[in-house]
Amino acid sequence: MADKSQLCSVWVGSETGILKGVSLSKKQAFNFCEMSCLSRDQEVCVLGWGDPQETEVLVGSVNGTVKTFSTEKGIFTETRQCGESTHGRFTGLAVTDRALITCVETGLLRVWKEGSTDTVEINAGKNVCRMRQNPSQRNQVATGGKENGLKVWDLERPETPIFTSKNVRNDWLDLRVPEWVRDMAFIPDSDKIITCTGHHQVRVYDPASPQRRPVLEAQFGEYPLTALSLPASQDSVVVGNTHGQLAILDLRKGLVRGCLKGLAGGVRGLQCHPSLPLVASCGLDRFLRVHSLEDRTLQHKVYLKSRLNCVLLSSRDLELSSTGVTGDVEEVKEEGGELDEVWDTMEMIKEKAKKRATEEEEAVVEEAEKKTKKKIKVVK
Secondary structure, X not given: OHHHHHHOOEEEEEOOOOEEEEEOOOXXXXXXXXXXXXXXXXXXEEEEEOOOOOOEEEEEEOOOEEEEEEOOOOEEEEEEEOOOHHHOOEEEEEEOOOEEEEEEOOOEEEEEEOOOOOEEEEEOOOOEEEEEXXXXXXXXXXXXXXXXXXXXXXXXXXXXXOEEOOOOOOOOOOOOOOOEEEEEEEOOOOOOEEEEEOOOEEEEEOOOOOOOOOOEEEEOOOOOEEEEEOOOOOOEEEEEEOOOOEEEEEOOOOOEEEEEOOOOOOEEEEEXXXXXXXXXXXXXXXXXXXXXXXXXXXXXXXXXXXXXXXXXXXXXXXXXXXXXXXXXXXXOEEEOOOOHHHHHHOOOOOHHHHHHHHHHHHHHHHHHHHHXXXXXXXXX
Protein backbone atom coordinates (compact mmCIF):
# COMPACT_ATOMS: atom_id res chain seq x y z
CA MET A 1 0.00 0.00 0.00
CA ALA A 2 2.99 2.33 0.47
CA ASP A 3 3.70 2.40 -3.27
CA LYS A 4 0.04 3.09 -4.02
CA SER A 5 -0.26 5.98 -1.54
CA GLN A 6 2.88 7.66 -2.91
CA LEU A 7 1.29 7.75 -6.36
CA CYS A 8 -1.77 9.67 -5.15
CA SER A 9 -1.97 13.39 -5.85
CA VAL A 10 -5.58 13.94 -4.72
CA TRP A 11 -7.20 12.74 -1.50
CA VAL A 12 -10.96 12.56 -1.02
CA GLY A 13 -13.12 11.76 2.03
CA SER A 14 -16.45 9.96 1.57
CA GLU A 15 -19.68 9.50 3.50
CA THR A 16 -18.92 5.80 3.93
CA GLY A 17 -15.81 6.61 6.02
CA ILE A 18 -13.28 5.69 3.34
CA LEU A 19 -10.20 7.76 2.54
CA LYS A 20 -9.72 7.64 -1.21
CA GLY A 21 -6.44 8.40 -2.97
CA VAL A 22 -6.45 9.21 -6.67
CA SER A 23 -3.48 9.09 -9.02
CA LEU A 24 -4.37 11.20 -12.03
CA SER A 25 -1.15 10.35 -13.87
CA LYS A 26 -1.64 6.57 -13.52
CA LYS A 27 -5.43 6.82 -13.79
CA GLN A 28 -5.97 4.78 -10.64
CA ALA A 29 -7.94 5.21 -7.43
CA PHE A 30 -7.28 3.44 -4.13
CA ASN A 31 -9.29 2.95 -0.94
CA PHE A 32 -7.49 3.17 2.39
CA CYS A 33 -9.56 1.74 5.23
CA GLU A 34 -10.36 -1.42 7.15
CA MET A 35 -13.42 -2.95 5.50
CA SER A 36 -14.21 -5.18 8.50
CA CYS A 37 -14.92 -2.31 10.93
CA LEU A 38 -16.44 0.17 8.48
CA SER A 39 -19.51 2.01 9.80
CA ARG A 40 -21.49 5.17 9.07
CA ASP A 41 -20.21 6.99 12.17
CA GLN A 42 -16.75 6.98 10.57
CA GLU A 43 -17.93 9.34 7.83
CA VAL A 44 -15.07 11.64 6.83
CA CYS A 45 -15.93 15.30 7.53
CA VAL A 46 -12.66 17.15 6.92
CA LEU A 47 -9.18 16.51 5.57
CA GLY A 48 -5.94 18.39 6.18
CA TRP A 49 -2.19 18.07 5.91
CA GLY A 50 -0.40 17.04 9.08
CA ASP A 51 2.98 18.51 8.10
CA PRO A 52 4.41 20.97 5.54
CA GLN A 53 6.07 18.10 3.64
CA GLU A 54 2.62 16.58 2.97
CA THR A 55 3.61 13.15 4.25
CA GLU A 56 0.65 12.95 6.66
CA VAL A 57 -3.07 13.35 6.00
CA LEU A 58 -5.35 14.22 8.92
CA VAL A 59 -8.79 12.60 8.65
CA GLY A 60 -11.60 13.92 10.86
CA SER A 61 -14.62 11.61 11.31
CA VAL A 62 -18.18 12.09 12.58
CA ASN A 63 -17.47 10.02 15.72
CA GLY A 64 -14.92 12.60 16.92
CA THR A 65 -11.72 10.76 16.02
CA VAL A 66 -8.83 12.26 14.09
CA LYS A 67 -6.72 9.70 12.24
CA THR A 68 -3.26 10.29 10.84
CA PHE A 69 -2.55 8.60 7.51
CA SER A 70 1.04 8.27 6.33
CA THR A 71 1.39 8.78 2.58
CA GLU A 72 4.86 7.19 2.72
CA LYS A 73 3.84 4.00 4.56
CA GLY A 74 0.32 3.75 3.17
CA ILE A 75 -1.26 3.05 6.58
CA PHE A 76 -2.99 4.87 9.42
CA THR A 77 -0.33 5.53 12.04
CA GLU A 78 -2.30 7.24 14.82
CA THR A 79 -5.86 7.69 16.07
CA ARG A 80 -6.84 10.43 18.53
CA GLN A 81 -10.18 11.01 20.22
CA CYS A 82 -10.71 14.75 19.85
CA GLY A 83 -14.37 15.06 20.73
CA GLU A 84 -17.74 13.37 20.99
CA SER A 85 -20.36 12.87 18.33
CA THR A 86 -22.77 14.87 20.51
CA HIS A 87 -20.62 17.97 19.93
CA GLY A 88 -21.37 17.88 16.22
CA ARG A 89 -19.27 17.26 13.14
CA PHE A 90 -15.79 18.61 12.61
CA THR A 91 -15.80 21.88 10.69
CA GLY A 92 -12.04 22.27 10.43
CA LEU A 93 -8.65 20.72 11.17
CA ALA A 94 -5.28 22.46 11.32
CA VAL A 95 -1.82 22.01 12.82
CA THR A 96 0.85 24.29 14.21
CA ASP A 97 4.41 23.38 15.12
CA ARG A 98 3.43 21.48 18.25
CA ALA A 99 -0.36 21.38 18.37
CA LEU A 100 -3.48 20.11 16.65
CA ILE A 101 -6.41 22.48 16.15
CA THR A 102 -9.98 21.17 15.88
CA CYS A 103 -13.37 22.86 15.66
CA VAL A 104 -16.87 21.36 15.77
CA GLU A 105 -20.36 22.60 14.89
CA THR A 106 -21.22 23.59 18.46
CA GLY A 107 -18.41 26.18 18.33
CA LEU A 108 -15.93 24.36 20.55
CA LEU A 109 -12.51 25.31 19.21
CA ARG A 110 -9.70 23.28 20.82
CA VAL A 111 -5.92 23.35 20.70
CA TRP A 112 -4.42 19.94 21.52
CA LYS A 113 -0.81 20.45 22.56
CA GLU A 114 1.64 17.69 21.70
CA GLY A 115 2.85 15.67 24.68
CA SER A 116 0.39 17.32 27.07
CA THR A 117 -3.10 16.50 28.32
CA ASP A 118 -4.01 20.18 28.69
CA THR A 119 -6.09 21.73 25.94
CA VAL A 120 -6.98 25.32 25.14
CA GLU A 121 -10.74 25.69 24.62
CA ILE A 122 -12.39 28.61 22.83
CA ASN A 123 -16.11 29.22 22.43
CA ALA A 124 -16.53 30.40 18.85
CA GLY A 125 -20.33 30.60 19.03
CA LYS A 126 -23.08 28.24 17.93
CA ASN A 127 -23.68 26.71 14.49
CA VAL A 128 -20.12 26.99 13.21
CA CYS A 129 -19.94 25.89 9.56
CA ARG A 130 -16.21 26.29 8.90
CA MET A 131 -12.86 26.90 10.54
CA ARG A 132 -9.83 27.88 8.45
CA GLN A 133 -6.20 28.52 9.34
CA ASN A 134 -4.16 31.49 8.16
CA PRO A 135 -1.34 29.90 6.08
CA SER A 136 1.03 32.84 6.62
CA GLN A 137 0.37 33.12 10.39
CA ARG A 138 -0.44 29.63 11.57
CA ASN A 139 -1.46 30.75 15.06
CA GLN A 140 -4.50 32.53 13.57
CA VAL A 141 -7.77 30.85 12.58
CA ALA A 142 -11.10 32.15 11.31
CA THR A 143 -14.56 30.81 12.19
CA GLY A 144 -18.08 31.52 11.01
CA GLY A 145 -21.51 29.93 10.71
CA LYS A 146 -25.24 30.42 10.70
CA GLU A 147 -26.11 33.64 12.55
CA ASN A 148 -22.48 33.55 13.65
CA GLY A 149 -20.42 36.19 11.89
CA LEU A 150 -16.80 35.97 10.83
CA LYS A 151 -14.31 35.93 13.72
CA VAL A 152 -10.52 35.77 13.63
CA TRP A 153 -8.75 34.23 16.64
CA ASP A 154 -5.16 34.44 17.82
CA LEU A 155 -4.50 31.10 19.53
CA GLU A 156 -1.72 32.63 21.63
CA ARG A 157 -4.27 35.10 23.05
CA PRO A 158 -7.53 33.14 22.93
CA GLU A 159 -9.57 35.27 25.34
CA THR A 160 -11.24 37.42 22.68
CA PRO A 161 -11.18 37.42 18.87
CA ILE A 162 -8.80 39.88 17.24
CA PHE A 163 -11.45 40.66 14.60
CA THR A 164 -15.23 40.34 14.65
CA SER A 165 -17.20 41.22 11.56
CA LYS A 166 -20.26 43.42 11.60
CA ASN A 167 -23.41 42.57 9.70
CA VAL A 168 -24.30 44.63 6.67
CA ARG A 169 -26.88 47.38 6.94
CA ASN A 170 -30.58 46.64 6.81
CA ASP A 171 -32.17 46.11 3.40
CA TRP A 172 -34.44 48.57 1.59
CA LEU A 173 -37.36 47.43 3.77
CA ASP A 174 -35.27 48.21 6.86
CA LEU A 175 -35.17 44.50 7.74
CA ARG A 176 -32.16 42.78 9.21
CA VAL A 177 -30.10 40.80 6.68
CA PRO A 178 -29.50 37.22 7.96
CA GLU A 179 -25.93 35.93 8.33
CA TRP A 180 -24.74 32.51 7.21
CA VAL A 181 -21.01 32.08 6.68
CA ARG A 182 -20.36 28.75 4.90
CA ASP A 183 -16.65 28.98 4.04
CA MET A 184 -13.75 31.42 4.18
CA ALA A 185 -10.14 31.86 3.15
CA PHE A 186 -7.25 34.20 3.97
CA ILE A 187 -6.07 36.18 0.96
CA PRO A 188 -2.25 35.80 0.68
CA ASP A 189 0.05 38.81 1.09
CA SER A 190 -2.69 40.83 2.81
CA ASP A 191 -4.86 40.94 5.91
CA LYS A 192 -8.07 40.46 3.93
CA ILE A 193 -10.43 37.51 4.38
CA ILE A 194 -12.99 36.30 1.85
CA THR A 195 -16.18 34.45 2.77
CA CYS A 196 -19.10 32.84 0.98
CA THR A 197 -22.56 32.64 2.51
CA GLY A 198 -25.65 30.48 2.40
CA HIS A 199 -27.46 33.44 0.81
CA HIS A 200 -25.27 33.28 -2.38
CA GLN A 201 -23.04 36.20 -1.34
CA VAL A 202 -19.25 36.55 -1.58
CA ARG A 203 -17.77 39.09 0.81
CA VAL A 204 -14.28 40.46 1.44
CA TYR A 205 -13.33 41.77 4.89
CA ASP A 206 -10.29 43.85 5.73
CA PRO A 207 -9.34 43.76 9.45
CA ALA A 208 -6.76 46.50 8.81
CA SER A 209 -9.47 48.99 7.78
CA PRO A 210 -11.54 50.94 10.34
CA GLN A 211 -14.83 49.37 9.27
CA ARG A 212 -15.86 45.86 10.25
CA ARG A 213 -18.39 45.50 7.44
CA PRO A 214 -17.30 43.92 4.13
CA VAL A 215 -15.27 46.13 1.79
CA LEU A 216 -16.52 44.18 -1.23
CA GLU A 217 -19.65 42.16 -1.84
CA ALA A 218 -20.73 40.13 -4.87
CA GLN A 219 -23.46 37.61 -5.58
CA PHE A 220 -23.57 34.44 -7.64
CA GLY A 221 -26.68 32.49 -8.58
CA GLU A 222 -29.72 31.96 -6.40
CA TYR A 223 -28.67 28.98 -4.27
CA PRO A 224 -26.56 28.65 -1.10
CA LEU A 225 -22.80 28.71 -1.64
CA THR A 226 -21.05 25.82 0.10
CA ALA A 227 -17.32 26.14 -0.61
CA LEU A 228 -14.67 28.49 -1.97
CA SER A 229 -10.97 28.39 -2.80
CA LEU A 230 -8.37 30.92 -3.95
CA PRO A 231 -6.37 30.19 -7.13
CA ALA A 232 -2.66 30.89 -7.47
CA SER A 233 -3.40 34.11 -9.39
CA GLN A 234 -4.88 35.69 -6.19
CA ASP A 235 -7.11 38.12 -8.11
CA SER A 236 -10.08 35.75 -8.28
CA VAL A 237 -11.98 33.16 -6.26
CA VAL A 238 -13.74 29.90 -7.19
CA VAL A 239 -17.08 29.23 -5.48
CA GLY A 240 -19.54 26.31 -5.60
CA ASN A 241 -23.15 25.98 -4.52
CA THR A 242 -25.73 23.34 -3.61
CA HIS A 243 -26.91 22.92 -7.23
CA GLY A 244 -23.54 21.90 -8.63
CA GLN A 245 -22.62 25.28 -10.09
CA LEU A 246 -18.98 26.41 -10.08
CA ALA A 247 -17.96 29.95 -10.94
CA ILE A 248 -14.85 32.12 -11.05
CA LEU A 249 -15.39 35.59 -9.55
CA ASP A 250 -13.15 38.62 -10.00
CA LEU A 251 -12.11 40.02 -6.62
CA ARG A 252 -11.34 43.46 -8.05
CA LYS A 253 -14.72 44.17 -9.64
CA GLY A 254 -16.94 41.56 -8.02
CA LEU A 255 -18.06 40.18 -11.39
CA VAL A 256 -18.37 36.60 -12.64
CA ARG A 257 -15.55 35.73 -15.03
CA GLY A 258 -16.95 32.39 -16.10
CA CYS A 259 -18.51 29.11 -15.01
CA LEU A 260 -17.11 25.59 -14.84
CA LYS A 261 -19.52 23.06 -16.26
CA GLY A 262 -20.07 19.34 -15.83
CA LEU A 263 -21.28 18.95 -12.23
CA ALA A 264 -24.55 17.17 -11.47
CA GLY A 265 -24.80 17.47 -7.67
CA GLY A 266 -24.15 19.84 -4.81
CA VAL A 267 -20.52 20.89 -4.27
CA ARG A 268 -19.09 19.86 -0.90
CA GLY A 269 -15.33 20.05 -1.42
CA LEU A 270 -13.32 22.57 -3.44
CA GLN A 271 -9.60 23.32 -3.60
CA CYS A 272 -7.36 25.13 -6.04
CA HIS A 273 -3.81 24.01 -6.75
CA PRO A 274 -1.27 26.31 -5.00
CA SER A 275 0.86 26.85 -8.12
CA LEU A 276 -1.03 25.54 -11.18
CA PRO A 277 -4.25 26.92 -12.72
CA LEU A 278 -6.28 23.91 -11.59
CA VAL A 279 -9.22 23.40 -9.26
CA ALA A 280 -10.48 20.08 -7.84
CA SER A 281 -14.09 19.63 -6.77
CA CYS A 282 -16.26 16.83 -5.38
CA GLY A 283 -19.76 16.43 -4.03
CA LEU A 284 -23.00 14.51 -4.07
CA ASP A 285 -22.71 13.15 -7.60
CA ARG A 286 -19.79 10.90 -6.52
CA PHE A 287 -17.36 12.37 -9.05
CA LEU A 288 -13.98 13.99 -8.53
CA ARG A 289 -13.40 16.64 -11.18
CA VAL A 290 -10.34 18.70 -12.04
CA HIS A 291 -10.92 21.82 -14.16
CA SER A 292 -8.46 24.17 -15.80
CA LEU A 293 -8.89 27.78 -14.70
CA GLU A 294 -7.34 29.14 -17.89
CA ASP A 295 -9.76 27.80 -20.50
CA ARG A 296 -12.30 26.34 -18.00
CA THR A 297 -12.15 22.87 -19.58
CA LEU A 298 -12.63 19.63 -17.68
CA GLN A 299 -9.24 17.90 -17.36
CA HIS A 300 -10.09 14.86 -15.24
CA LYS A 301 -13.32 13.16 -14.20
CA VAL A 302 -13.20 10.22 -11.79
CA TYR A 303 -16.15 8.19 -10.49
CA LEU A 304 -15.50 7.15 -6.86
CA LYS A 305 -18.72 5.22 -6.01
CA SER A 306 -19.56 7.12 -2.79
CA ARG A 307 -20.93 10.55 -2.01
CA LEU A 308 -17.92 12.75 -1.31
CA ASN A 309 -17.50 15.35 1.44
CA CYS A 310 -14.04 16.90 1.10
CA VAL A 311 -11.00 17.04 -1.16
CA LEU A 312 -7.31 17.60 -0.44
CA LEU A 313 -4.96 18.51 -3.28
CA SER A 314 -1.23 17.86 -3.21
CA SER A 315 1.07 20.78 -4.03
CA ARG A 316 3.14 18.73 -6.46
CA ASP A 317 2.58 19.11 -10.17
CA LEU A 318 -0.40 17.38 -11.74
CA GLU A 319 -0.56 16.20 -15.32
CA LEU A 320 -2.74 18.36 -17.55
CA SER A 321 -4.74 16.89 -20.39
CA SER A 322 -4.13 18.73 -23.65
CA THR A 323 -7.59 18.05 -25.06
CA GLY A 324 -9.65 17.69 -21.90
CA VAL A 325 -12.10 14.90 -21.14
CA THR A 326 -13.98 13.77 -24.21
CA GLY A 327 -15.87 10.77 -22.81
CA ASP A 328 -18.44 10.53 -20.10
CA VAL A 329 -16.12 9.08 -17.45
CA GLU A 330 -12.37 8.90 -17.38
CA GLU A 331 -11.08 5.35 -17.28
CA VAL A 332 -9.89 5.00 -13.71
CA LYS A 333 -9.27 1.68 -12.04
CA GLU A 334 -10.38 1.76 -8.41
CA GLU A 335 -8.85 -0.87 -6.17
CA GLY A 336 -10.39 -2.03 -2.91
CA GLY A 337 -13.94 -0.96 -3.72
CA GLU A 338 -16.11 -0.72 -0.64
CA LEU A 339 -19.16 -2.23 -2.32
CA ASP A 340 -17.57 -4.99 -4.38
CA GLU A 341 -16.42 -6.97 -1.36
CA VAL A 342 -19.83 -6.68 0.27
CA TRP A 343 -21.70 -7.94 -2.79
CA ASP A 344 -19.24 -10.80 -3.28
CA THR A 345 -19.91 -12.17 0.20
CA MET A 346 -23.73 -12.01 -0.08
CA GLU A 347 -25.72 -15.12 -0.96
CA MET A 348 -28.06 -15.14 -3.93
CA ILE A 349 -31.70 -15.66 -2.96
CA LYS A 350 -33.90 -17.25 -5.60
CA GLU A 351 -36.78 -18.86 -3.67
CA LYS A 352 -38.58 -15.63 -2.82
CA ALA A 353 -38.42 -14.45 -6.39
CA LYS A 354 -39.92 -17.73 -7.58
CA LYS A 355 -42.61 -17.59 -4.94
CA ARG A 356 -43.58 -14.05 -5.97
CA ALA A 357 -43.67 -15.09 -9.63
CA THR A 358 -45.92 -18.08 -8.90
CA GLU A 359 -48.25 -15.93 -6.77
CA GLU A 360 -48.63 -13.43 -9.57
CA GLU A 361 -49.31 -16.19 -12.10
CA GLU A 362 -51.95 -17.76 -9.83
CA ALA A 363 -53.63 -14.38 -9.41
CA VAL A 364 -53.79 -13.93 -13.19
CA VAL A 365 -55.24 -17.44 -13.66
CA GLU A 366 -57.89 -16.89 -10.95
CA GLU A 367 -58.94 -13.60 -12.52
CA ALA A 368 -59.25 -15.27 -15.94
CA GLU A 369 -61.36 -18.08 -14.46
CA LYS A 370 -63.73 -15.58 -12.84
CA LYS A 371 -64.23 -13.81 -16.17
CA THR A 372 -65.01 -17.09 -17.96
CA LYS A 373 -67.55 -18.04 -15.25
CA LYS A 374 -69.32 -14.70 -15.67
CA LYS A 375 -69.51 -15.21 -19.43
CA ILE A 376 -71.01 -18.70 -18.96
CA LYS A 377 -73.71 -17.32 -16.64
CA VAL A 378 -74.61 -14.61 -19.15
CA VAL A 379 -74.97 -17.21 -21.96
CA LYS A 380 -77.28 -19.39 -19.84
